[in-house]
Amino acid sequence: MRVYLDHNATTPLRDEVVETMTGVLRDTFGNPSSTHEEGQAARRAVDHARESVAALLGVGAGDVLFTGGATESNNTVLLGMLPALAGDKRHIVSSVGEHPSVEAPLEVLERRGWRVTRVGIDADGLLDPAEVAASIEPDTALVSIIWANNETGVVQPIARIAELARERGVLMHTDATQAVGKVSVDIADMPVDLLSLTGHKLNAPKGIGCLLVRESIAFSGILHGGPQERGRRGGTENVACIAGLGAACELAIGELPERATLYAQLRDRLWDGIAAKVPNIARNGSETRVLPNTLNVEFAGAAGELLLQALDVEGVAVSSGAACHSGSIEPSAVLVAMGRTPEQARGSLRLSVGHGNDDSQIDRVLAILPDLVRRARSAE
DSSP states (O other): OOEEEEEETTTOOOOHHHHHHHHHHHHHHHHHOOOOHHHHHHHHHHHHHHHHHHHTTOOGGEEEEEEOHHHHHIIIIIIIIHHHHHHHEEEEEEEEEEEEHHHHHHHHHHHHHHHEEEEOOOOSSOOOOHHHHOOOOTTEEEOOOOSSSSOOOBBBOOHHHHHHHHHTOOEEEOOOOOTBBBBOOTTTOOOEEEEEEEEEGGTSSOOEEEEOOOSOOOOOOOOOOOOOGGGGGGGGGOOHHHHHHHHHHHHHHHHHHHHHHHHHHHHHHHHHHHHOOSSSSSOOOOOOOOOOTTEEEEETTTTTTHHHHHHHTTTOOOOOEEEEEEEEEEEOOOHHHHOOOOHHHTTTEEEEOOOTOOOHHHHHHHHHHHOOOOOOOHHH
């Protein structure tokens, strides 16, 4: 039996999602743009899913634009929408803790002459809203801040940041990929103008996501060639995956409080066990403003990649605080930005729980982890 503790990377599909998608693949094969019954059945499936996503976010269905995932959504905002919406403005406020699907487009814009202010984070991984506000200039076109960090799980004060951006007349975008389905992302009364999410982080399939675009924002789209998504994203809709995302959002609506409580109990059981059994460890990130499912731990003196591989051999899937680039192990930029040394970042693991995990799995991990850490440290 394997234990999957990498739910921030991707999540297993829920049975209800698979059943919904299977029914669509088998019975609802029509083109949603067709006017006959087969096409209109597919249109109803898309519309129902749109309403489900909108209900989870606390917005109108017309605000929901289906995309291929959060990477497309983030790129659409930064490289597709922003140049048209910004007018003569050429400045963006973001943070040092953004996902690569935001950071990479920002770098593209910088090469095109835009200026980007990346606000720093403290030792707990948190932004200061006042510092974000102070970074806004007359030339600022957008504030783009991640809702919850994918590595540490730290949840940013998005509501306050959005209020400060609105007070200054600046559009607010947030990548809420990691937050949706784990904590409340109801933005009905929150001045968030643009929001990105992806399905495979909340037990829906890969290759589907959405971009929330408030109806007050003029957006002509960047994929042309069809009337789909009200002319904002041409191309025949991926009906089965859209339906799967809708089903996952319906589950989240019904389960969110209990889900968050369960995830937090499992995460805390894991942390308490590690703290009791493994010496010289530290928790990375805020212990209070954090996703209920996410734990990032530094194992001093152990190579995270080596420990990850050892756990994998023993049937446990986790993620490390480093990434391999061109044959070298690079430390997590987020952990380094929090003040960790490259060595501390390389010795860190992210453990993220989710659907399918239980106490017995956590206890199994705790039974094997201390010895694996000792071995990893002795190999250094």
